Amino acid sequence: KWIHCFENxxxxxxxASLVGYxxxxxxxxxxxxxxESLLLLQELCNSPWFRTSTFIIFLNKID
Known part of the structure; x- marks a missing residue:
């Protein structure tokens, strides 16, 4: 319902948390x-709504 809000x-x-490994x-x-995080990222990257968007990925919680 809300994905169209991200068109521009x-x-x-x-x-994503590295602890999730x-x-x-x-x-x-x-x-x-x-x-699960990687599957979600893949889905977002392949979404037509984010075709021209830059993706910045932070991997946190390494301790």
């Missing part, structure tokens, strides 16, 4: 958190 976005800031989703313990 020039940059997307995507933040060794964790699973609460709602689906068969799905890795990092894998």
């Amino acid at each position: 976005v020039t940059a997307v800031l995507f933040v 060794a964790q699973v989703l609460r709602e689906d313990d068969s799905q890795n958190c990092m894998r």
Whole structure:
């Protein structure tokens, strides 16, 4: 419903936790958190709404 609001976005800031490498989703313990983040990023990158947008990716929580 809201995706059309992002039609003229020039940059997307995507933040993903590196701790997710060794964790699973609460709602689906068969799905890795990092894998889920990467799938979401891929979906956003391939979205026609963000075709001309720059993606900035922050990987945090390395401690």
